Amino acid sequence: MKINTTVLLTLILLILMLGAGSVSAFLGFNLGSSALKGVTTPDGRPTTKFASSKASNSQQSGVALLKEEDILKVVKARIEGKTKAAKSEKQEDDEEETKSNRQKPEGKPQEVTQEKLQPGFPVSAENQGVSLSVQSARYSGGDLLLKVKMQNKGKDSVRFLYSFLDVTDDKGRTLSASTDGLPAELPANGPTFSGTVSIPTALLDDVNKISLSLTDYPAQKLKLDVSNIPVEKAAGL
Template sequence: MKLNATVALTLVLLAMMLGAGFVSAIWGFTVGHEALKGVTQPDVRPTNKLAGSKRATLGKEGVAMLREADILNNVYSQVNGKGKNAKTEKKEEEVKSDREPTTETKTPEAQTNQPEFPITSQDKGVKLEVRGARQQSGSLLLNVSLKNESGSAVRFLYSFLNVTDDQGRALSAVTEGLPGELPANGENFSGTVSIPSALLEDAKQLSLTLTDYPDQKLQLKMSGIPVVQ
């Protein structure tokens, strides 16, 4: 009796487990089916992808196909238009060149301006004269002379010799050959005034002033001394 009851209980439990498993399977399938509604499998075929993308592109952009006749007409018009424009521009340039007067550039004739020497200054019987100028050993040399026709000797301190250019710049100068005391005998005494060429730069003319020492009664002045090259 006990054995039969055990077997019966085992069969009942087994039937309940099978029934519970079947019910769980049905319920899971139903839930999964409801969840997957509206979900479709993507089309992975390459031909369908290309066709679909082409239709989408045409639909979005709306590309209009041009006829071959229209294309040829446009090309022909552009070519003829450019040719006409080029011819028109060429004709306009020719007409403009014919209207404009021809201007000949004449080269100015070279003029040689010779320095006008001597340049003279005289005061109270004393005469200062610049007879010429030349460039030598990096200096401008002025050939000068002094003559005293007054009744008394005159003294000079040549460090007081003032030389300026046409730019208003004072220039240093060295005097050689002229006497410190000029006798009243009417004799010409020659010498030179040396000015470094580096100081002259773009100077064109010089001015010179000399006075006696120490009385400073004489004022020997001259300007327009050309700077020869």
């Protein structure tokens, strides 16, 4: 009897365990199913991928592509349009310039004005084709300004050092002077050069005439003496 009771209890326990396992499995399945509602697995079938690629290709093929000829025609038309626009702008500019030139009065020929010489001028000297001429004298800014012209018509060039320029008044006194614009060398058969000789006014209070003396350097073979240059001050100076 004891053996039968033990076997019976064992069977009862097994049945209870199986029942509890079945119940727990059922409950777990229901919970998992409710949790996975609406979740789908990706379609990994090759036929489906092929169909989707066909669909995408069909969508891309729907885009209209321009022909090469049409593109070339458009580009050519744009280039021709820009060229015509540039030509028309240039023509308009030329026409405006022509109109403006027509509207401008014709320029009168330049009149050759001769320098009005002061009384007693010019005073000049010449030696061996080299000339020194004083064209005018005027007072300005505390100095007497002598306008001087020099030219060499000889066959050889001549050099000068203007620190050797001697300036004397009508009483034989030596005066200090400075030069501006006179050339250091006169070329043979050259043009006329102009410059200025400046003498301080304070040295000319009682002077009416002055003289210039210049020799070439370093040979000192020619000498230019310009005498009796009138420098008398006007009234009020």
